Amino acid sequence: MKLCFGTFIRVLKICAKPNVYDKTLCTAVLRTLDPTYADLIKDDGPTISKLLSCKYNLNGISINEGIQADVVDVANGMSNEVIPLLDEDKIKLAILTLQDMVQDSVESDDVTIGKIQKAKIVNARTIIPADFFANIFLYTVVSVKNKEGASSVDDVTEEYVSKFSSKRNEIQIHAEEVVENLKLNCTISGLNFDDVFKRVDDNSSLGLKNQSGLNFYYLDISDSAFDYMPLNDFLFDSAGVYVYSRTQIADFKDRKREASIVGRALRKMQENGAPDEKGTGNELGEMLVYSFLEGGLHAPKLLSRYEISTSSGYFKSHSDSVHLLKRKVSGTISYQLVFGASSICGRLEDAIDHAFDVLRSIKSGKFKERSMVSNTLMNHTFDDDTIKMLQRILVPGGREEDQPDMAFGIFIGYTLGITADNNDEFRTESVKKMKADIQTVIPYIRKKIYELNLGMHSYYFYFLPFNDAENDKKEIMNELLLGGAR
Numbered sequence: 001m002k003l004c005f006g007t008f009i010r011v012l013k014i015c016a017k018p019n020v021y022d023k024t025l026c027t028a029v030l031r032t033l034d035p036t037y038a039d040l041i042k043d044d045g046p047t048i049s050k051l052l053s054c055k056y057n058l059n060g061i062s063i064n065e066g067i068q069a070d071v072v073d074v075a076n077g078m079s080n081e082v083i084p085l086l087d088e089d090k091i092k093l094a095i096l097t098l099q100d101m102v103q104d105s106v107e108s109d110d111v112t113i114g115k116i117q118k119a120k121i122v123n124a125r126t127i128i129p130a131d132f133f134a135n136i137f138l139y140t141v142v143s144v145k146n147k148e149g150a151s152s153v154d155d156v157t158e159e160y161v162s163k164f165s166s167k168r169n170e171i172q173i174h175a176e177e178v179v180e181n182l183k184l185n186c187t188i189s190g191l192n193f194d195d196v197f198k199r200v201d202d203n204s205s206l207g208l209k210n211q212s213g214l215n216f217y218y219l220d221i222s223d224s225a226f227d228y229m230p231l232n233d234f235l236f237d238s239a240g241v242y243v244y245s246r247t248q249i250a251d252f253k254d255r256k257r258e259a260s261i262v263g264r265a266l267r268k269m270q271e272n273g274a275p276d277e278k279g280t281g282n283e284l285g286e287m288l289v290y291s292f293l294e295g296g297l298h299a300p301k302l303l304s305r306y307e308i309s310t311s312s313g314y315f316k317s318h319s320d321s322v323h324l325l326k327r328k329v330s331g332t333i334s335y336q337l338v339f340g341a342s343s344i345c346g347r348l349e350d351a352i353d354h355a356f357d358v359l360r361s362i363k364s365g366k367f368k369e370r371s372m373v374s375n376t377l378m379n380h381t382f383d384d385d386t387i388k389m390l391q392r393i394l395v396p397g398g399r400e401e402d403q404p405d406m407a408f409g410i411f412i413g414y415t416l417g418i419t420a421d422n423n424d425e426f427r428t429e430s431v432k433k434m435k436a437d438i439q440t441v442i443p444y445i446r447k448k449i450y451e452l453n454l455g456m457h458s459y460y461f462y463f464l465p466f467n468d469a470e471n472d473k474k475e476i477m478n479e480l481l482l483g484g485a486r
Helices: 005-014 022-031 035-041 045-052 063-068 071-085 088-105 118-123 129-142 158-162 165-170 229-243 246-254 258-272 284-295 305-311 348-364 366-381 384-394 423-451 469-481
Strands: 176-178 213-218 301-304 321-329 332-344 405-415 459-466
Touching (some): 005 045, 005 088, 005 129, 022 035, 022 045, 035 045, 063 129, 071 129, 088 118, 088 129, 088 158, 088 165, 213 423, 229 258, 258 469, 284 459, 305 321, 332 348, 332 469, 348 366, 459 469
């Protein structure tokens, strides 16, 4: 069963509410990526008919648009434009059907479906529908011509879709959605986060009262070890947006000096402290917690550790970064102010212990931490319109009960401790060990949370193993601050 734009829309149509027309659904999906093209064809019945019968390719949308698209923006469009057209009772059927089509029509597990790998799409069981449909749609734009589905489109029938009814209970719909971009895009958008960091496919949950996440990632493997070259390149490329605020970046561009941003940022980091010096922004964990909260959680940066260390005044903040997460939970909009903490140690448990020491310090100084965020942001970090928007969110009416919930984003680096004679064996054993580590850390994290009486918060954990964490983190930052990637 070939997955293409026409077959994708056919699945959604079968799972749509009564009286939702083909052209309504088609243009709603197209509008998530290219509103101009969608408006151009919305009343063009013959074109829409040929798109849905796989007789036309998507000539009005370029592959380049799909490649450069921010999946969060497309997912927001799906949430606002497409999800309301679907029958809530059939959304799981649509997901299961599309997973089957991906499995059937895409050979390699390493193929990218939208912005994530095929294996993750096919095996996912806890799913945010808007994100899922966004990645499927982007795949149909970037990776396959619509005409390729001509031989399959007539086989996408209600009978085909309904055969997945017995598997409904295998899918859990995630009630939380990251919505809109607040006019505040993630600063690492356009960098190759998903290419550098590979996510371990595991649906284990921390089982906490508040929505939380547990995510294990790993780097490419070469010569039976984790390969740091892509990581070094990523850190180098992101140094400018890590050090500078959005208004400063805009000023560089206005003065046509953007080519110098990375070099200037690295120089500022050198002036602010030594490589691997905690609290200066020059420690690897401090850079990676910012990267994962933007690239993994899609929570835009308010402040990085570097910005906190140079702009927070007399108050010595314990936070390694601060991010703003906008969510829709059961249809209600809410915000979280996500305070970052990071720890890279040899032993996994030691890294978790140290991270919780930081979380406890952040929590004990929460009023000063919040004030630090508000005062620093309003000084210079954003343009006037964005500052007004953030003021409404961060201090709505001055009442504490209306302020965003405090949440924690945690990066943990540790030594995996795997040796093998070849890459395939190393890869297999590494993933196996990480999955075992996931089961180990769940009760350990829950125990720490309840011992410290911190169960009222959301936690977003990001784990990354190293070959030799204690030494590697120093070497990576030494190399970065000496001026570049390998």
